[in-house]
Amino acid sequence: MDNRSEVREFLTSRRAKITPQQAGLPAHSGNRRVKGLRREEVALLAGVSAEYYARLERGNLSGVSETVIDALARALRLDEAERAHLDDLARTANTTRRPPRRRAPQPIRPSLQHLLDAMTEAPAFIRNRRLDILATNRLGRALYAPVFADPARPVNLARYEFLNPGAADFLPQLELQAAGAVALLRTEAGRDPYNRDLTDLVGELSTRSEKFRTLWAAHDVRLHQTGVKRFRHPAIGDLTLPFEALPLPTDPGLTLTALSAEPGTPAHDSLKLLASWAATLDQEDDTADSEHSA
Numbered sequence: 436m437d438n439r440s441e442v443r444e445f446l447t448s449r450r451a452k453i454t455p456q457q458a459g460l461p462a463h464s465g466n467r468r469v470k471g472l473r474r475e476e477v478a479l480l481a482g483v484s485a486e487y488y489a490r491l492e493r494g495n496l497s498g499v500s501e502t503v504i505d506a507l508a509r510a511l512r513l514d515e516a517e518r519a520h521l522d523d524l525a526r527t528a529n530t531t532r533r534p535p536r537r538r539a540p541q542p543i544r545p546s547l548q549h550l551l552d553a554m555t556e557a558p559a560f561i562r563n564r565r566l567d568i569l570a571t572n573r574l575g576r577a578l579y580a581p582v583f584a585d586p587a588r589p590v591n592l593a594r595y596e597f598l599n600p601g602a603a604d605f606l607p608q609l610e611l612q613a614a615g616a617v618a619l620l621r622t623e624a625g626r627d628p629y630n631r632d633l634t635d636l637v638g639e640l641s642t643r644s645e646k647f648r649t650l651w652a653a654h655d656v657r658l659h660q661t662g663v664k665r666f667r668h669p670a671i672g673d674l675t676l677p678f679e680a681l682p683l684p685t686d687p688g689l690t691l692t693a694l695s696a697e698p699g700t701p702a703h704d705s706l707k708l709l710a711s712w713a714a715t716l717d718q719e720d721d722t723a724d725s726e727h728s729a
Contacts, residue, residue: 441624441628442528446507458476460479480510496524504525519622541563541686554574555574555710556706557694558579559572560576561683568583574709581604596613597616597644604669613646620651625656660679674706674709675702676694678692
């Protein structure tokens with residue numbers, strides 16, 4: 436991914452989101468020919484010359500100081516995720532360009548799988564930054580059964596959301612979740628622009644999904660730490676579950692996501708039903724294994 440293009444499109448898209456009134460600038464009468472702020476208005480707010488800001492927005496962050504990055508973040512009213520993304524773009528601009536590379540598959544340590552398996556009342560899984568699901572506990576695999584039923588491998592949340600025709604049936608908030616997936620992938624693209632596996636996934640989705648192309652072009656980024664997910668499970672029906680996404684510092688790039696429900700709520704009852712359904716699947720698998728060995 437070309438850093439200059441990424442910088443140019445990110446800054447342009449953020450500038451377009453802010454009106455002069457939001458930025459505290461006096462309103463001007465007449466029609467404005469640009470959406471959002473003008474370049475010179477961003478320069479004024481950031482305390483830099485219009486020429487210097489124009490250079491930055493052309494994609495040249497080479498040699499930019501932390502002070503200027505801070506000023507840009509304030510002028511463009513960047514949130515935490517957007518500020519981190521700008522930092523990533525600046526870091527890439529000031530490091531030696533490296534050829535795209537593939538990452539070796541990241542193994543799941545046995546202790547992490549043991550941790551997942553010990554979480555018997557909460558669906559949980561571990562994903563990488565590309566949104567591949569690398570490990571689950573029993574409830575996690577049961578909850579995401581439609582995703583695992585997709586024959587594409589590795590199991591990937593973004594690929595399922597954009598390319599599987601059954602995704603809208605399983606995920607009632609598909610539009611919201613798909614936008615979130617793109618924002619996470621865009622965040623990772625800024626953090627690790629030379630990751631060939633990520634680039635390949637973005638290329639595949641861009642080629643096959645117009646919706647993905649549109650969302651990718653928006654340059655939105657997001658931190659994905661907590662929230663609520665809705666499901667329409669084929670075996671147990673509708674359920675809404677809060678989730679926590681916990682980065683694993685000892686395993687950079689991996690995130691453990693756990694979903695739960697407050698005891699006594701309908702969602703908690705649904706999780707109990709899911710556990711019963713998962714147990715029947717285990718019994719069916721055991722029976723199939725016994726018949727095969729016989």
